[in-house]
Amino acid sequence: VQLQASGGGLVQAGGSLRLSCAASGRSFSNYGMGWFRQAPGKEREFVAYISWSGDRTYYVDSVKGRFTIFRDNAENTVYLQMSGLEPEDTAIYSCAADRTYRNNYYRTREREYNYWGQGTLVTVSS
Numbered sequence: 001v002q003l004q005a006s007g008g009g010l011v012q013a014g015g016s017l018r019l020s021c022a023a024s025g026r027s028f029s030n031y032g033m034g035w036f037r038q039a040p041g042k043e044r045e046f047v048a049y050i051s052w053s054g055d056r057t058y059y060v061d062s063v064k065g066r067f068t069i070f071r072d073n074a075e076n077t078v079y080l081q082m083s084g085l086e087p088e089d090t091a092i093y094s095c096a097a098d099r100t101y102r103n104n105y106y107r108t109r110e111r112e113y114n115y116w117g118q119g120t121l122v123t124v125s126s
Contacts, residue, residue: 001026001097001115002023002024002025002115003022003023003096003097003115003116003117003118004021004022004023004024004117004118005019005020005021005093005094005095005117005119006022006120007019007020007120008092008093008120008121008122008123009122009123010123011085011123011124011125012085012125013085013086013087013124013125013126014084014085015083015085016081016083016084016085017082017085017122018079018080018082019079019080019082019120019122020078020079021033021077021080021095021117022075022076022077023077024076026097026115028073028076029052029073029076030052031052031097031098031101031102031103032049032097032098032100032103032107033049033071033078033095033097033098034046034049034050034095034096034098034107034108034113035047035048035049035069035078035080035094035095035096036093036095036096036110037089037091037092037093037094037122038091038092038119039088039090039091040090040091042091044094044110045060046060046108046109046110047059047063047080047093048060048063048067048069048080049069049106049107050071051103051104052103054070056106057069057070058108062088065084066083066084066085067081067082067083068080078095080095082122085122085124086124087125087126088124089122090122090124091121092120092122093120093121093122094117094119095116095117096110096115096117097113097114097115097116098112098113098114099113099114100112
C-alpha cells in the first residue's frame, strides 16, 4: 500500500489549505483513514479520522470546527480541508490507513494504523 500526501504549503494565519492523500495497493474503500501532524520539536499527534464508509468522522479538539476530513472512494483519496489556520497548526501532516478492515470505531493511536504517507509540510505565518 502506498499513500501519497500533497497540498501543503505556506499560508497566512486565517487562511485555508486542502491536503490530499492518494492511496494505492489496497481496497481503499474498506479502510478508515486518519491524518496526523508533527510540529517542530513535538511528538506526532492525531488530527482527524474518517471511517471506511465516510459517514463517521472524529477530530482532535484543537481543530474541531476548522478542519474537515472527507474521502472520495472512487478516487481512492482522502482529504483534509483546513480553514482558519493558526500558527500553531504549523506541522508536517501525514495520512495513515487503519489496519482493521471496515472498522467502526475512531482511531487516534498510531499503532492502530499500518500504512503511512510521507507527509506534507504546512506552515502558517502570523
